[in-house]
Amino acid sequence: MKRVFGVKKDKEPPPSIQDASDRINKRGDNVEEKLKKLDAELSRYKEQIKKTRPGPAQEAIKARAMRVLKQKRMYEGQRDMLYSQTFNLDQVAFASEGLKDAQQTMSALKSANKELKGMMKAVNIQDIDNLQDEMMDMMDVSNEIQETLGRSYNVPDYVDEEELMSELDALEADMGSEADGIPYYLQPDKEEPDVDTEFKLPASPTGNTTA
Numbered sequence: 001m002k003r004v005f006g007v008k009k010d011k012e013p014p015p016s017i018q019d020a021s022d023r024i025n026k027r028g029d030n031v032e033e034k035l036k037k038l039d040a041e042l043s044r045y046k047e048q049i050k051k052t053r054p055g056p057a058q059e060a061i062k063a064r065a066m067r068v069l070k071q072k073r074m075y076e077g078q079r080d081m082l083y084s085q086t087f088n089l090d091q092v093a094f095a096s097e098g099l100k101d102a103q104q105t106m107s108a109l110k111s112a113n114k115e116l117k118g119m120m121k122a123v124n125i126q127d128i129d130n131l132q133d134e135m136m137d138m139m140d141v142s143n144e145i146q147e148t149l150g151r152s153y154n155v156p157d158y159v160d161e162e163e164l165m166s167e168l169d170a171l172e173a174d175m176g177s178e179a180d181g182i183p184y185y186l187q188p189d190k191e192e193p194d195v196d197t198e199f200k201l202p203a204s205p206t207g208n209t210t211a
Contacts, residue, residue: 017096021089028082031075038072 015023045065052058 017089017093021086021093024082024086024089028079028086031079031082035072035075035079038068038075041068042072 042065045061045068048061049058049065052061
């Protein structure tokens, strides 16, 4: 059967935007090469026209130059058309790439949203509140332990503030009285007293004395 009817050929995939753009650019390069050749030929004809005297010979050169100039205008029109097609393809390619980026962005967002939903299911707000309460209770117990360890020994739990104020006033009064009469061991050292002054003895005689 295959030999009789043949095998159905698979359809070739349509050309991509990049393939079409490369093909058009290649054609544009060929047109540019032709334009360069025509420009060189026109330059040669211009030099010949300048060197040739007016007459049939000069008219013939001008006719050839006009023919080349017409070809140049035709190729310039083709070049402009190819440039326009390339520009349109570039715009389409840019739009296509933008759509692909948008699709990838949407896919990434959907995946991230799904992952976040799964993570939110694993997290319970009530568990977080309970954990916070437990942490607060533990901090309170820790503070009580620190206060208990920081207590001073042999200190009564209850102290009368009025009694403490009375003791403080009495202590200040004692300190004031000591300031008026400084104890002897805190007084500064005095000079040794004069014996004559101390016992009021008469002054010793001066000059010659009789036996």
